[in-house]
Every structure is written in structure tokens, then in C-alpha cells.
Amino acid sequence: MKRSFYETIKSIDWNDITKRIYAKTESDVMRALSKKSLDIEDFMALVSPVAEKYLEQMAQMSRDITQKRFGKVMQFYIPMYLSNECSNHCIYCGFNHNNKIDRITLCEQQIKEEIKVIKQMGYDNVLLLTGESPKQAGVEYIEKAIALCRESFSAINLEVFPMDTQDYARLIKAGANSVYVYQETYNENRYKHYHPKGMKSNYQYRLQAPERLAEAGIHKVGLGALIGLEEWRTEMVFLAMHLRYLTKNYWKTKYSISFPRMRPAAGGFQADYCVNDKEFAQIIWAFRLFDNDVEITMSTRETPEMRNHFVSLGITSMSAGSHTEPGGYSNPNAKREQFSVSDERSVEEMERMVRSQGYDVVFKDWDRILN
DSSP, X not given: OOOOHHHHHTTSOHHHHHHHHHTOOHHHHHHHHHOSSOOHHHHHHHTSGGGGGGHHHHHHXXXXXXXXXXXXXXXEEEEEXXXXXOOOOOTTOTTOTTSOOOOOBOOHHHHHHHHHHHHHTTOXXXXXXXXXXHHHHOHHHHHXXXXXXXXXXXXXXXXXXXXXXXXXXXXXXXXXXXXXXXXXXXXXXXXXXXXXXXXXGOXXXXXXXXXXXXXXXXXXXXXXXXXXXXXXXXXXXXXXXXXXXXXXXXXXXXXXXXXXXXXXXXXXXXXXXXXXXXXXXXXXXXXXXXXXXXXXXXXXXXXXXXXXXXXXXXXXXXXXXXXXXXXXXXXXXXXXXXXXXXXXXXXXXXXXXXXXXXXXXXXXXXXXXXX
């Protein structure tokens, strides 16, 4: 019987991985940079402090690999928040059940209004998001939202609460192409500190959601960790382990990764582990060298300058013109947002920026006929 990822890593000590990362030498980095197929030890070398001397080489290799694998193309997507109702008590999130924000779950007419505005922006690729509150926005609600979107979008992606395999299969049948489930932190010993109550407090159930998705037959799974909660080098090694486990055991499924950095949100949470731009770049380039085929996303959490710089350096998809509150496109209301965006440029401005660097912009993920 196949071992789950949880069973694979439960005996691995977080602090031991940290020590191994910081013990890496320049020889380890050079060895990793000379290899075509990297293992976890190589990845540790590329995210180690000593690898900072090789960032320029990593950047060039990342550019070459990405252009060879994906071409000079940037995929645009847009998040559509359906609900900010949430039963979780995540201490870093604006949707925290205890935060005094305006709560809303969009009705059918409100969803249609959002669809109309987003289509006018040129999108054919939408990401539907909810808080984690099955009572207000459960499987049936999400299924209906997918049905409303199917006539307007070729690709419908989800970022919702973790589900059982049969519920994922139901949403795939309804038209979901991709599902994103971010673990937030892989440090099980600290996980409860950040997620004290609610559905999200179950570390193992959330960790195994990508496996259930793959078993249900999803086209693509999105992985990620929230940068700022724990020591980032160790966090990224566990994320790399997760990606490698899934690509080995569920090779029919495509994978995407994202590295959301902490942004201001209701509740005023302050991150303990800040990651500067140079370190953030190191993360992206290490993953591109580790897995040439994985899609890498950069959201509007990042600054315009950062996003401009990374168009040609490993990223394959970006959001543009984003709102992080339900109804934000047809009826903006900052009091309902999950976090404040950093890049507030319009879709038109973002498209001009990308094309000015010699890249094409694609507004959809795949053709509906392939579903």
C-alpha cells in the first residue's frame, strides 16, 4: 500500500533539516548547479545561505529553463472571492472568525455581476475562492458557482476548504480544472499555534488534500506555504519534498506552486520571519532548477517592481487587477478583504508591462474542449 506524504515525513525532524541546510557548502551548491536532475539534498544547497553567492547564475539558469519549457508566455488569472465567511481562527488571516469584518456570501445574482465585470477585463481563466465555512459556502454552493462560471470561462480553478475524495470528484465533474490547497506551514509542532480552531486546525487532513485531489482525477493541484510564519529555508525544503512526492506518485496530475508572503490584514498579525527580496528570488530560482515543469505563480501580494523583474525569471503565471473581497469587482469594499494587495495596476497596465519585455499574455489555462 502506498505511503501517504504524512507518513513519509512524520519521522523527519524540522530542526535537523534546518541544521543540514545551514551546513551546506559552496561545493554542494556547485554540484547542484551542475546536475540535470536534482534531489532534495541539492535543493537544500540551493536554498542555503552559501548559495546567495550564486544567485546571478541561478537567475540565468531559471530564465533559460523557463523559456525552454514554457516559452515567452505569461498566463494571467484573476481571483473571484465568493465568500469571506470562515469558521477558522487562523491568527494571520483577515478572514479569521474572530475578526470584526463585514461578512458576505455572494448570491447567484452577485456572482453573475462579478462574472460580467471579469469577462469585460478579458479573462477566460478564473480562480474561485471562499473562506472555510461549509455551512455558508459548502460543496453544493461551490458546485452552483462553477455552473454559473462554465458558460463564461474555459478554466475554472478553486481555492476552498479541503474535502473528501468524493466531494472533489463531484466538483471536478461540475467543471473544476484545478484546486489550490496551501499548507501554510509544514512545521507540525507549530501548526496549531497558527490554526488553533476550525477545520484548518487538522494538519494531517489538510496535508493529504492534494493526494485526495489526484485520486479524484483533478487536472492540476496547487501547493504553497505562507512565507513569514516559520524559518523559510526549512519551510521550502518541506514544500519541495511534498512536490517531489506528488510528482512521483501522482504523475498524471500537473502541479503549481506559489509563495505568498505575509501582507497586512485585519487582526494586525506580524510575521516572525521576514523574507527580503533577494531571499524571495532565491526561493523561486531554487524551485525552477529543482523542477523544470512546475508552474510558478506570483500574486498581487508582491510589489510592482518585483513583479516586473520576474516576468522573465521563472514565473509562469500572475494575477492582475485583483480584489481580495467578495463582490470586489462589481462592488468594491475594502472592509471585506482577506489582505491588502501590493500591486494595484489594472489588467491593461500589466499586459503592457509584460509585452514590453517581449512576452505574450494568455488569459486562459486550457481549452474547454480538453475537459
